[in-house]
Amino acid sequence: MKVLITGFDPFGGENINPAYEAIKGLEDNISGMKIIKKEIPTVFYKSIEMLEKLIIDENPDLVICVGQAGGRFDISLERVAINIDDARIKDNDGNQPIDERIFEDGENAYFSSLPIKRMAMKIREAGIPANISNTAGTFVCNHIMYGLLYLIDKKYPDIRGGFIHVPYLPEQVVSKGNLPSN
Numbered sequence: 001m002k003v004l005i006t007g008f009d010p011f012g013g014e015n016i017n018p019a020y021e022a023i024k025g026l027e028d029n030i031s032g033m034k035i036i037k038k039e040i041p042t043v044f045y046k047s048i049e050m051l052e053k054l055i056i057d058e059n060p061d062l063v064i065c066v067g068q069a070g071g072r073f074d075i076s077l078e079r080v081a082i083n084i085d086d087a088r089i090k091d092n093d094g095n096q097p098i099d100e101r102i103f104e105d106g107e108n109a110y111f112s113s114l115p116i117k118r119m120a121m122k123i124r125e126a127g128i129p130a131n132i133s134n135t136a137g138t139f140v141c142n143h144i145m146y147g148l149l150y151l152i153d154k155k156y157p158d159i160r161g162g163f164i165h166v167p168y169l170p171e172q173v174v175s176k177g178n179l180p181s182n
Contacts, residue, residue: 001033004060006051008067008140011042011092018166019066036060042140043093044085048147055156062160063148064114067141069165074129076165077116078136081146082109086138102146110149112162136163 007020123130136142145163
């Protein structure tokens with residue numbers, strides 16, 4: 001089995017993104033599964049284009065995209081992605097879509113095809129706080145989750161996929177005040 005895991009590059013003035021930091025330290029082989037770790041840009045549409053190129057090049061069985069959710073206390077396994085981009089800040093290329101559909105021919109929402117409840121339970125059993133989230137937001141995290149699930153629906157039905165949010169790293173919150181980190 002081959003697993004593609006992506007994490008975003010830093011954005012919003014940060015020097016680091018815990019999403020990519022979380023995945024780059026993973027082993028290349030876990031329980032017989034080949035793990036492919038890739039950094040993707042925090043940019044609307046460019047992120048989906050790169051993800052599809054990675055899917056074509058790597059032919060994974062499973063795709064997990066990981067993103068930063070500053071302010072959350074635990075790892076959040078996302079249940080649903082919605083067909084809307086509504087950015088409160090600009091992405092890394094200066095794009096700031098407001099109330100725009102991601103794909104005109106896409107569903108209003110797509111649900112993760114990962115066993116998120118079982119995954120959250122296993123993460124908690126390992127001593128790490130985890131929960132199920134019903135919103136991936138409306139920034140590039142939701143965008144890439146929606147894009148992944150759209151691609152699975154339209155082109156790659158044999159792939160399973162979903163999205164995980166991780167909290168800030170401790171070094172990110174030092175100057176931010178009373179915010180949680182992992």
